[in-house]
Amino acid sequence: MGTMKNTLNATHLVKTYGSVRALADVSITVEGGESVAIMGPSGSGKSTLLHTLSGILRPDSGTVRLGPVDVTSLSDKERSTLRRERFGFVFQDGQLVDELTARENVAFPLLLSGWKRSRAMREADQWLSRLGLNDMGGRKPGEMSGGQAQRVAIARSLVHSPAVVFADEPTGALDQATGHEVMQILTTVCQMSKATLIVVTHDMEVAKWCNRLVEIRDALIHDDRKLGVGQA
Numbered sequence: 001m002g003t004m005k006n007t008l009n010a011t012h013l014v015k016t017y018g019s020v021r022a023l024a025d026v027s028i029t030v031e032g033g034e035s036v037a038i039m040g041p042s043g044s045g046k047s048t049l050l051h052t053l054s055g056i057l058r059p060d061s062g063t064v065r066l067g068p069v070d071v072t073s074l075s076d077k078e079r080s081t082l083r084r085e086r087f088g089f090v091f092q093d094g095q096l097v098d099e100l101t102a103r104e105n106v107a108f109p110l111l112l113s114g115w116k117r118s119r120a121m122r123e124a125d126q127w128l129s130r131l132g133l134n135d136m137g138g139r140k141p142g143e144m145s146g147g148q149a150q151r152v153a154i155a156r157s158l159v160h161s162p163a164v165v166f167a168d169e170p171t172g173a174l175d176q177a178t179g180h181e182v183m184q185i186l187t188t189v190c191q192m193s194k195a196t197l198i199v200v201t202h203d204m205e206v207a208k209w210c211n212r213l214v215e216i217r218d219a220l221i222h223d224d225r226k227l228g229v230g231q232a
């Protein structure tokens with residue numbers, strides 16, 4: 001039922017930068033609620049694929065659909081509204097606003113959507129507590145560890161109940177143990193929220209947390225397979 005609505009479907013994506021082909025002809029369907037790791041060598045097109053699927057980049061040709069919506073045919077303004085309302089983003093680091101507290105950072109997407117401040121702050125507090133950050137609400141990003149900051153970023157990516165969370169090297173700035181914790185939390189809360197998760201990573205330990213692994217090579221999908229939990 002709700003899953004069809006959130007199916008992410010890309011067909012025949014082509015994206016070139018000058019003479020470089022970053023996506024040669026990529027088609028992929030991700031069902032609502034799946035968690036997908038995208039791996040591949042440096043320069044193979046992973047980030048370009050993530051940015052195209054998430055409406056940040058427009059492909060030269062091909063289409064991206066979220067449920068019935070053709071994302072590629074939307075205007076820039078409509079695409080940024082769709083990104084803000086239906087997608088969440090987690091990056092390697094540096095994504096939180098330094099001047100805002102953890103609570104304000106998490107509440108930010110809700111404030112942008114017009115929530116009243118008091119209600120947005122209460123919702124943010126619930127997310128912080130869900131992620132084990134009860135005491136962190138009043139701290140600024142510079143006053144937290146890397147792992148804590150990533151958990152705040154995860155809370156912020158999910159606070160507005162997005163259909164899809166896009167994560168680009170979410171553990172790239174963390175040591176292995178902290179990265180492991182962050183992936184456990186990220187996959188658990190996405191599952192709880194029934195959000196699809198798409199993660200770009202170089203690290204098989206990170207990919208293992210997902211239930212599907214897509215390998216990109218030379219701008220094409222080279223392999224696409226299911227993963228059992230803890231298997232790779």
Ligand SMILES: Nc1ncnc2c1ncn2[C@@H]1O[C@H](COP(=O)(O)OP(=O)(O)OP(=O)(O)O)[C@@H](O)[C@H]1O
Nearest residue numbers: 017020021022040041042043044045046047048049
């Ligand atoms: N803005 C840009 N201008 C020109 N070329 C670009 C641009 N962005 C990416 N490219 C090129 O497109 C190709 C794919 O890049 P992309 O960043 O998608 O790869 P990636 O697999 O994410 O790499 P990495 O793992 O190193 O981040 C590379 O050859 C890259 O140099």
